[in-house]
Amino acid sequence: MKLEFTCGEEITIKEVNKLKLELMTSGKGDVEKELERLKKNKNKVHDIKTEETIDLLDRCAKLWLDDNYSKKHIETLAQITNQSFELVNYEFKSMMQMLLRENIQNTIKRELGEVDILDSWHKTNYGYEHRQPRGIIFHNISGNAFVVIPMSISMGLLSKNCNLVKVSKDEPYFAYAFYKSLCELDETVKDRLSVLYFDSSKTEIYDTIVKNSDGVIHWGGEYSSRIIGEMCAKYQKHMIMHGAKISFEVVDKCDDLNKVSEEIAKDIICWEQKACLSPRVVFLNDKIDVDEFSHCLSASLRKITEVIPKAYLSEWNSVKTIQDRQYCTLKYGMKNERRFKVYSSFNADYTVILSDGMPEKEDINKCFYRFIFVCPYSSKSDVVNYVSENLKDYLQTMGYSGNDEEFIEKMTLLGVSIVTKPGKMSLHEPGTSHDGIHNLKEFTFLVSRQI
Missing domain, CATH: 3.40.309.10 (Aldehyde Dehydrogenase; Chain A, domain 2)
Incomplete structure (x- = not known):
């Protein structure tokens, strides 16, 4: 099975639980070009209305909730993750429900106050307030639970950032499939979303990405968290840390x-x-x-x-x-x-x-x-x-x-x-915190107009 990510010229052969994967692999030069492309799109992405992104995510969720569409993907994910088809399907239902319109709207309201806070200025007792995207967000994804992929990507899109997503070597498939499904619905999503794979041992690629990003969200264990944390400190980049919990x-x-x-x-x-x-x-x-x-x-x-x-x-x-x-x-x-x-x-x-x-x-x-x-x-x-x-x-x-x-x-x-309550640990209500923070708040910054 060949996974054609956003960029990369080399092919890495990887076998996961007896499934042979051909991963389009990015080198440092590929990543630098992709970062430059996303940087040029920041103003264009800023002009996309929040409602357009909500509509895209809602349609994408409904697509994945259709058993006829998701079955082949669930079968592949079950093999890669060594989980049964029934369990992956069970997890999928609750995961995709979170991307439906009502849940997304509630998430934005509870995290940011107003659904259109990134589109418009809102009157306050001191003047006006508004939220702006940080710019380019780097998403470093682990392979322990594929739920983080739609969560991380949706927050990146809703916050009007341009997003570069590095997939996990342990589970590279779902990020690829989710990205492709978004592109099926709206080809222009490529302007603000790039999904790629590169060799994690090549720290110079990580260094290049962190240096040229405006924020980093990391999902991973203790070792990788420490490495990414040190890079963010080196370049004084805003970091959102999830993992090792x-x-x-x-x-x-x-x-x-x-x-x-x-x-x-x-x-x-x-x-x-x-x-x-x-x-x-x-x-x-x-x-x-x-x-x-x-x-x-x-x-x-x-x-x-x-x-x-x-x-x-x-x-x-x-x-x-x-x-x-x-x-x-x-x-x-x-x-x-x-x-x-x-x-x-x-x-x-x-x-x-x-x-x-x-x-x-x-x-x-x-x-x-x-x-x-x-x-x-x-x-x-x-x-x-x-x-x-x-x-x-x-x-x-x-x-x-x-x-x-x-x-x-x-x-x-x-x-x-x-x-x-017991039985609800994996079912977070829209807008509740994750690791004590709201990702939409972390992906944006609050600005005021006092004139």
Whole structure:
């Protein structure tokens, strides 16, 4: 399969889960020409009305929500990401719903105040205010969850910026397919959007892009975040950082174990826990029957796996899950005199580890492909202290079953940026923050007219 990105003369052959991809690869010269092309288009892009972009994104979402259109793309994505067709399709529905007109309008209103704030000056008590695009935004995309692609690109287009998107080597397909679908609907989108692939080891290309951009949004892990952060600091570029985050659930009160466990199972399966907003740990009030809860969670995962199965395209995926299960059994089972139990399928479909001992951070990073720790607590201060000492720099979403506002205040003070009910961790309401910020605000700057 050949992926013809915006520019590039070389071809890189890459095999992902037995799918052979031919990637049109950009060199430094290609990237420099593309940056110059986008720079020349900044004034033209500024004149595009916000409503035109909303209409484009709405039509694109409806195109992807049509099963006849999306089926072949979902099949390809399922193979590349090692997720089942059913799971990718499930994720697609909620992802594309966010690009429908009403949701986009609500996002703009809640983030920026007025839908046409980038088109017009709005009267205030001191004069007038308006928002302007930054210019050229560089989007550095990771491959852990393809949801970031329409999110990042749509924010770049709605903010009237010109956008250069570097796709992930692990999952280069969806950015390419999404870009092509936008071009099918409006050929002029090429004036403000460029999607390309280049060898990540060639830091001189990154250096050239960051130096010639007006802002950078980065989706990735700790290592790549540090490299991009250093480049942005070097050239004093505005940086929007997303990634290297950990999410979890807290069950403080629970009237119906079956219902809550079913909702938590929904959170666990999304993106096979590879996205920042997928839970890795469930902290459980020990006044609740912890053994019964763990049994219910295991049963819920088994039930949902029958409807939305786990894929087994990679032999290593299954082997590693079982190895991690055995590793945790030895590490935590040996030192837990009071309570330790593993609830799992006979193969690698899911793993629930009930342990009195809180997991070390390195072991939380083993929680992928429906692998979850259940950790009882006697006092909510135990959760606060554990999170403060182990996860403070990596916090994102907390699924919470309870009604203690003081506890929510403490967790958000530590750095949790999103609190949802169980089952809603991947379903952000339009206009809510992501990693504690609004991307549209970060992609633009506020100007005032006081005359």
